[in-house]
Amino acid sequence: MSGVGVIARGLGLRGPRGWAFRDVTFDAEPGSLIAIEGPSGSGRTCLLLALTGRMKPTAGEAVLGEYGLPRQMASVRRVCGLAHVAGVTELEPALTVAEHLHERALLQRRFGDSLRALLRPRGEHAAEEKLRIDTALSAAGLDRAALPKGARTAVRDLERLEALRLSIALALLGRPRLLGVDDTDLKLSDAERDEVWALLRSVAESGTTVVAVCSEAPEDAVVVTTENTTGRERADALAETGRA
Known part of the structure; x- marks a missing residue:
């Protein structure tokens, strides 16, 4: 599925304590890697949402x-599709990787697929779920066999980068035309950040537009900054607008 182009003109969101972000203007072609750059509390997550x-x-x-x-x-x-957004797409620490993947694939089948897909025989559903999961994991660079207990590894036992990859894989199960990722480089080493950006470039190169929140954007991204848009903490805007 091809990505979407993104055009913003003077985009803003005002919360009870002021603007979460304002005057955001940019153009990005389908399949672009878009980086929302700025310090924590500058409205980055609000803009992503x-x-x-x-x-x-x-x-x-x-x-x-x-x-x-x-x-x-x-x-x-x-x-x-959204990944790694606190309070929105958080992983359940007690569930295993396999349980997360199966649950998301089941939800996608029930609420995201066409009626024709829902009427397929059970065997076809199982084969489709396996293919969809394998494809998403490959795109996210998560190797189940390399995990401590394979697919039975609980989320609480994953390294931070592994958990991020899982969250991205779950979002990709829905085959989105745009993938949004929050806190892309939070608490990662320089080497891990390089891995994440390589992953997101790969997703974008496959055709899916990527929007990633970060503290420092790579040079090859379409950079959208929130640092000078009078941003407020995410909670301020959420209190007034709520999540749609």
Whole structure:
């Protein structure tokens, strides 16, 4: 599935204590690697959630492919996947990697696939689930065999980079046209950050547009900065707008 182009013009979101972000303007082609750069508390996550249809902008507009924000938030949500967003896509520490993958694949089959897909025989469902999981894990660079207990490894036993890869794999199960990733470089070593950016470049090169929140963007990304947009803590905006 091809990625979506992203166009933003004067995009902003105001919370009870001021602007979470404002005057965000940029253009990105389908399959771009877009980096939302700025310090913690500058509205980066709010912007990510707004661009993926999870929070309603209060100023400006954006277009993702054929869908416009804020009017078509539901349509935007259907073509976007989210990974590693605190309070939104958090992994359950007690569940295993296999349990997370199976649960997400089941939810995707029930709520994300077409009616024709739902009517397939059970054997076809199992084969499709295996293919979808294997494809997502490969794209996210997560090798189940290399984990301490394989697919039976609990999330609480994963290294930070492994957990990030799992979260990305779960988002990719829905075959999104845009993948949004929060806190891409949080508490990672320089070598691990390089690994993550290589992974996200690979996803973008495969055709999926990627929007990644970070403290420092790579040179080859479309950089969107929130540092000078009078950002506030994410909680301020969430308190007023809620999550769509």
